[in-house]
Amino acid sequence: MCGIVGYIGSAGKTVNVLVEGLRRLEYRGYDSSGIAILENGHAKVLKSEGKLDNLLKKLSLTSFNGSLGIGHTRWATHGIASERNAHPHVSGGTAVVHNGIIENYQELKDELKKKGYVFNSDTDTEVISHLIEDFLKKGSSFEESVRGTFKLIEGSYAVAIVSEREPDKIIGVRRFSPLILALGENENFIASDIPAVLPYSRKIIFLEDGDVAILERDRFRITDLNGHEVKREIFSINWDPVAVEKGGYKHFMLKEIHEQPHAVLDTIRGRVSEEKGDVYFEDLENVVNGIKRIVAIGCGTSYHSCLVGRYIIENISKVPVELDFASEIRYREPIIDEGTLAIAVSQSGETADTSEALLEMKKRGARTLAITNVPKSKISRESDAVIYTYAGPEIGVASTKAFTTQLIVFYLLSIYLGRYTGRVSDQEGRRFIRDAFRMPQLLEMALKLDQEIKELAMEFYHYRNFLYLGRGINYPIALEGALKLKEVSYIHAEGYAAGEMKHGPIALVDESMPVVIVAPRDGIVYKKILSNLQEIRARRGKVILITSGEEAHELNGQIDRLIKIPDCAYMLSPIIAVVPLQLFAYYIAVYKGTDVDQPRNLAKVVTVE
Numbered sequence: 246m247c248g249i250v251g252y253i254g255s256a257g258k259t260v261n262v263l264v265e266g267l268r269r270l271e272y273r274g275y276d277s278s279g280i281a282i283l284e285n286g287h288a289k290v291l292k293s294e295g296k297l298d299n300l301l302k303k304l305s306l307t308s309f310n311g312s313l314g315i316g317h318t319r320w321a322t323h324g325i326a327s328e329r330n331a332h333p334h335v336s337g338g339t340a341v342v343h344n345g346i347i348e349n350y351q352e353l354k355d356e357l358k359k360k361g362y363v364f365n366s367d368t369d370t371e372v373i374s375h376l377i378e379d380f381l382k383k384g385s386s387f388e389e390s391v392r393g394t395f396k397l398i399e400g401s402y403a404v405a406i407v408s409e410r411e412p413d414k415i416i417g418v419r420r421f422s423p424l425i426l427a428l429g430e431n432e433n434f435i436a437s438d439i440p441a442v443l444p445y446s447r448k449i450i451f452l453e454d455g456d457v458a459i460l461e462r463d464r465f466r467i468t469d470l471n472g473h474e475v476k477r478e479i480f481s482i483n484w485d486p487v488a489v490e491k492g493g494y495k496h497f498m499l500k501e502i503h504e505q506p507h508a509v510l511d512t513i514r515g516r517v518s519e520e521k522g523d524v525y526f527e528d529l530e531n532v533v534n535g536i537k538r539i540v541a542i543g544c545g546t547s548y549h550s551c552l553v554g555r556y557i558i559e560n561i562s563k564v565p566v567e568l569d570f571a572s573e574i575r576y577r578e579p580i581i582d583e584g585t586l587a588i589a590v591s592q593s594g595e596t597a598d599t600s601e602a603l604l605e606m607k608k609r610g611a612r613t614l615a616i617t618n619v620p621k622s623k624i625s626r627e628s629d630a631v632i633y634t635y636a637g638p639e640i641g642v643a644s645t646k647a648f649t650t651q652l653i654v655f656y657l658l659s660i661y662l663g664r665y666t667g668r669v670s671d672q673e674g675r676r677f678i679r680d681a682f683r684m685p686q687l688l689e690m691a692l693k694l695d696q697e698i699k700e701l702a703m704e705f706y707h708y709r710n711f712l713y714l715g716r717g718i719n720y721p722i723a724l725e726g727a728l729k730l731k732e733v734s735y736i737h738a739e740g741y742a743a744g745e746m747k748h749g750p751i752a753l754v755d756e757s758m759p760v761v762i763v764a765p766r767d768g769i770v771y772k773k774i775l776s777n778l779q780e781i782r783a784r785r786g787k788v789i790l791i792t793s794g795e796e797a798h799e800l801n802g803q804i805d806r807l808i809k810i811p812d813c814a815y816m817l818s819p820i821i822a823v824v825p826l827q828l829f830a831y832y833i834a835v836y837k838g839t840d841v842d843q844p845r846n847l848a849k850v851v852t853v854e
């Protein structure tokens with residue numbers, strides 16, 4: 246969850262690369278930060294509690310002139326957010342930054358204390374620097390000391406280490422937490438995530454579990470924990486560096502909401518033939534051949550996309566879909582066999598709960614498919630097949646464009662499955678694909694609601710509780726709308742299946758409880774939701790209705806606010822319906838003055854279970 250960046254190259258560039266890299270990684274963690282730079286063979290360390298700006302203030306009072314260094318932005322696990330617990334942690338000239346959790350740190354700490362090592366923080370990370378120092382003292386080289394240390398450590402880690410003993414190297418080690426190398430001319434980089442290094446290099450190596458990378462200015466090697474050299478492919482990444490800038494928007498979240506038409510189009514393009522009514526996905530045939538059912542898993546927003554995915558797949562391709570939170574499925578006895586296709590949905594592709602659940606299902610015999618946004622991420626490498634969402638880097642912690650691209654992938658997948666099993670005819674295939682291609686334009690239209698939603702947010706931002714209701718395929722959108730509001734504005738919001746309202750939540754409804762109803766027009770569900778509306782009105786609840794269709798205006802007078810979204814094929818309506826809810830959460834957060842892109846307590850990539 247924390248961000249790591251390391252640089253070895255020219256002295257004039259080090260501080261800048263570290264600071265800019267950390268700035269691009271702040272979304273991974275942001276309760277404290279720090280850097281260590283080796284200058285004339287000495288490790289100079291600077292740390293600060295709070296956001297990166299606090300570190301920058303301190304930096305402006307100091308001068309650094311080393312040609313290699315490491316930096317870190319933290320999301321606290323062991324030990325509160327404080328300068329003392331901020332990384333790097335240093336022992337005898339060895340500085341370490343770490344992302345992950347060391348499970349056996351207490352016993353290692355006890356042993357180190359017995360040997361006389363003094364701990365200056367409450368973190369698990371500090372055992373790493375002391376252990377390395379212990380090996381170095383016994384005469385091991387820097388490399389041997391790192392390998393020896395990580396043979397003793399259990400848990401998950403991505404680390405970058407520099408040492409005064411060999412001040413011309415950065416060593417990185419990974420297990421379960423992401424770590425990449427980026428290669429340049431007479432300079433090399435290490436980072437927890439691609440955006441940190443994107444302006445400098447597109448030549449990326451994704452380290453694998455157990456890899457130890459030794460980085461020098463003009464070369465690198467990768468070994469396993471026993472020192473045997475391993476080869477890793479160099480990938481060329483075509484993400485646009487501008488995509489990780491705000492590009493004139495006040496926040497990444499708003500920018501990413503507005504990028505949805507493009508993101509959805511990019512995710513469809515190149516994968517469909519409108520003429521034949523067919524969808525193409527690489528290497529999918531072996532994975533779906535003979536499947537009897539699907540089990541879909543994810544966390545948070547990605548779980549909501551699984552909920553929508555179930556409706557779409559069961560409706561279009563008639564394959565039964567079961568789903569669960571990735572964090573729950575391992576704690577029951579799910580019925581999984583060779584006829585099961587397990588689908589793991591994850592924007593980052595690194596979420597620990599999702600990865601573990603997927604591996605468990607694989608162990609039980611399932612074939613596995615990842616839907617993810619990050620090339621070569623952990624979950625994509627662990628799956629039998631991958632479908633990428635081409636949303637581009639998502640920096641705002643609250644997921645927006647990744648969600649809508651996940652939904653369009655589920656839609657394309659259901660056409661693919663339907664065509665494969667013969668349940669979708671050529672003609673239906675063509676119609677479905679035509680409907681998909683209308684989405685970017687319809688999303689553009691939905692985004693024109695921006696100003697209207699901004700005004701709505703102004704009217705409602707002082708309320709303390711919200712209820713979101715939806716039914717059928719838009720029930721998950723009610724959950725997603727409530728989640729977005731909670732995350733970025735810290736207002737309590739609950740999402741409910743509209744039919745459940747009378748079974749409990751209706752007790753909450755009064756004039757202080759706005760109710761957001763998500764009900765794009767269709768046949769049955771829409772009419773049923775209108776009865777909910779009357780029940781809420783009868784209890785003086787305030788109603789914001791998100792709906793479509795020409796007749797919508799008939800409801801004026803019966804509700805407090807009507808937000809009219811464009812009409813589209815019902816299976817695709819969640820992609821449109823979620824837009825006003827994303828904007829609503831965004832503007833409420835802006836009015837409340839919260840930190841929209843980096844809400845408190847959250848991290849973009851959740852690599853702990």
Ligand code: F6R
Pocket residue numbers: 543544545546547548590591592593594595596599642643644645728729732849850851
């Ligand atoms: C919500 C949000 C989280 C993530 C969840 C899973 O806005 O971003 O709920 O959806 O942490 O993350 P991924 O999709 O990276 O596995």
